Amino acid sequence: MEEFKIRLINTEEEYESVVLKAMAEEGWRPGLKDAECYRACDPTAAFVGELNGKPICCASMTKYGDRFAFGGCYIVSKEHRGKGYGVKIYNAAIASAESRSIGIFALLHMEETFQSCGFHSQFYGARFDFHLPTTMTCFAEISEKSPVEIKGIEQVNLEALFEYDTIVFGVERHAFLSKWLHVTGSHARVATNSEGSIVSYTVARPTFVKEEGYRIGPLFADCQSIAEKLLKAVFEELLQQEEPPSVVCIDTPTKRAIELAEKLQGKRSFDQVYMVMKDPPDACFDKWFYPLPFPTAPQSSARAVSTQLLNERMKEMSERIEAMDQITHNMDREFKSSRVLLSAIQSIDEVLNPSSRPSSAEVMSSRGSGGSRRGMPRRWGDTAPWRRGTKKSAERQPVRRLPQTEGTLLHSQCEE
Numbered sequence: 001m002e003e004f005k006i007r008l009i010n011t012e013e014e015y016e017s018v019v020l021k022a023m024a025e026e027g028w029r030p031g032l033k034d035a036e037c038y039r040a041c042d043p044t045a046a047f048v049g050e051l052n053g054k055p056i057c058c059a060s061m062t063k064y065g066d067r068f069a070f071g072g073c074y075i076v077s078k079e080h081r082g083k084g085y086g087v088k089i090y091n092a093a094i095a096s097a098e099s100r101s102i103g104i105f106a107l108l109h110m111e112e113t114f115q116s117c118g119f120h121s122q123f124y125g126a127r128f129d130f131h132l133p134t135t136m137t138c139f140a141e142i143s144e145k146s147p148v149e150i151k152g153i154e155q156v157n158l159e160a161l162f163e164y165d166t167i168v169f170g171v172e173r174h175a176f177l178s179k180w181l182h183v184t185g186s187h188a189r190v191a192t193n194s195e196g197s198i199v200s201y202t203v204a205r206p207t208f209v210k211e212e213g214y215r216i217g218p219l220f221a222d223c224q225s226i227a228e229k230l231l232k233a234v235f236e237e238l239l240q241q242e243e244p245p246s247v248v249c250i251d252t253p254t255k256r257a258i259e260l261a262e263k264l265q266g267k268r269s270f271d272q273v274y275m276v277m278k279d280p281p282d283a284c285f286d287k288w289f290y291p292l293p294f295p296t297a298p299q300s301s302a303r304a305v306s307t308q309l310l311n312e313r314m315k316e317m318s319e320r321i322e323a324m325d326q327i328t329h330n331m332d333r334e335f336k337s338s339r340v341l342l343s344a345i346q347s348i349d350e351v352l353n354p355s356s357r358p359s360s361a362e363v364m365s366s367r368g369s370g371g372s373r374r375g376m377p378r379r380w381g382d383t384a385p386w387r388r389g390t391k392k393s394a395e396r397q398p399v400r401r402l403p404q405t406e407g408t409l410l411h412s413q414c415e416e
């Protein structure tokens, strides 16, 4: 008779040979030392399902303190799928989270399945692969834009970095980060502003399967230009290695992270959705360009989603108004030069035809009435027609964004 048993994975070696191997086979490209890092965070996170003593499935539920847990690594070997083993190990992992809120990072085709068991979709993201030489050409003007300094982690106060991570990620995970930042072969870089405060950090780590290159994560940044500058610095370093990676992949959890990946000509390989059960942590999701695997997501409420959509609409409107202002500004310039030209033509006309010089009474009557003289264009007043009765752009009220509550994705001021 067949015997199916679920138990905790107890060693780093087993985590690697069961979980990381299964993830690599699925093409998920786990990091080389992920087992060590995740076990440092929660040694009771990973489960294996064994059929007659042989591992056939796995799942993980990494617990961060007593309020949050992140689920992932949900895989059943191909020959055993569709026989109920998946649901069994999934239930074991969910139960281990106890009363904690749970975040997952699901493939898009699994969205409905997870919705049916209580998860709510939050952000839609995607995985992007970067070919470094191509991406480097897209960074051309970036470094000029952002006046931050890029440092190695040995040059910054680790406590300050942990604090930044906790604020942005929403949950304290020092034990995990202490390993993550120092993984062999990885490149961890931090950006600081003119006051020396941390405004961004990222880590590029080698993948479990060497030929699959590197993975980036997290990429947290106060704004997009800083994220770009940091990425550029890390990509440059990777290229300088003796054997530069053929590909670097980034999972982009949010719309702005996708925008950045597309701008850098990343190749989209698959779509993902961030889902959450119960409440997410109080994170700064607007700074997430790439979280760590299996993050939670903001707010489970419909209100958060509507707020996000409204903010996006307002950002769009704001950009349109700026474009219209630019057009009006250009028209103003044209208007001014036309007036100079017109008055030059009139002066020439008056010199060539002194007899046609209008009497002061004629001038008075033509002014303000817009009347024309001897086929000359109508005289305009000092104010351009499109300016009459309108407020100057500087007086216009800016489009207000909704308050940055509920983890909505708001565009950051320093991108403007």
Ligand SMILES: CC(C)(COP(=O)(O)OP(=O)(O)OC[C@H]1O[C@@H](n2cnc3c(N)ncnc32)[C@H](O)[C@@H]1OP(=O)(O)O)[C@@H](O)C(=O)NCCC(=O)NCCS
Residues within 6 Å of the ligand: 026, 074, 075, 076, 077, 080, 081, 082, 083, 084, 085, 086, 087, 088, 090, 105, 106, 107, 110, 113, 114, 116, 117
């Ligand atoms: C997803 C996966 C783990 C499911 O394992 P499985 O053993 O085949 O699933 P089961 O036999 O236990 O489940 C059977 C049914 O329950 C559904 N199901 C699977 N997991 C479920 C879950 N966590 N909750 C609710 N329903 C679930 C399946 O979709 C399936 O439904 P269907 O018969 O209507 O298609 C397996 O297909 C797999 O390893 N896929 C590749 C890796 C992957 O995509 N993982 C998910 C990443 S988000």
